[in-house]
Amino acid sequence: MLIADACNKLRGTYLSICSSGFNPSSLSPITLRTSYQSVVVPKALYGCELWTVIGASDMLRLERSHRFCIKSMQQFHSLTNTDFALASINVNSIENIIDRKKLVFFGQLCRLPNQYLAKQVFINRLVRYLNNDKQTKGFVPEIYRLLYK
Structure with a gap:
């Protein structure tokens, strides 16, 4: 349940920000990354420090939501290499963010x-x-x- 909520918040909050004027076509990916890291990620991962057992399938669901947002803010196709998309705007994987x-x-x-x-x-x-x-x-x-x- 927590993972599903986190996935929904990642995508939902990101899309809400994009529809309120922070459009990926009008802003640089670095600007969007800043709002993503300061608003979207903390909202979605609130309390993740106490999540104890995150299975591989749950982590995959979180990573997919995270990748969707990262690729969308750079206007990359969904089949673009994830490592390239993360590295091009200097963003860590969601697993690394949670571990940190x-x-x-x-x-x-x-x-x-x-x-x-x-x-x-x-x-x-x-x-x-x-x-x-x-x-x-x-x-x-x-x-x-x-x-x-």
Whole structure:
């Protein structure tokens, strides 16, 4: 459900921005990229730091929506090479964007003073994970997966 909503928000918000005056034919792709990265992506990926298990099919759905927007803002055909479309305006894949957001959140938790409940819960979950209480889902196993990656 979260992934479907994120896909709809990626496409819907991008198309809404394009229909409100930010037309790809009248603006440069760099300008559209800026609005895409500052408005569309944060709206679609709100809370993605806490998404724990994103399957390959869900990630593919997100990537397809992301590619649609990237190629549309550059007025490329849908069969254009995705790597070329992403590199030509210096945009990362949606998986890299999500992973970066998770790592930034991890860094914020690590720097949070110990007096906060969020820090105490995080440390508790981390210690439980390190003491072989291997959770199969959750933020801590996801961070370990990213750090191994």
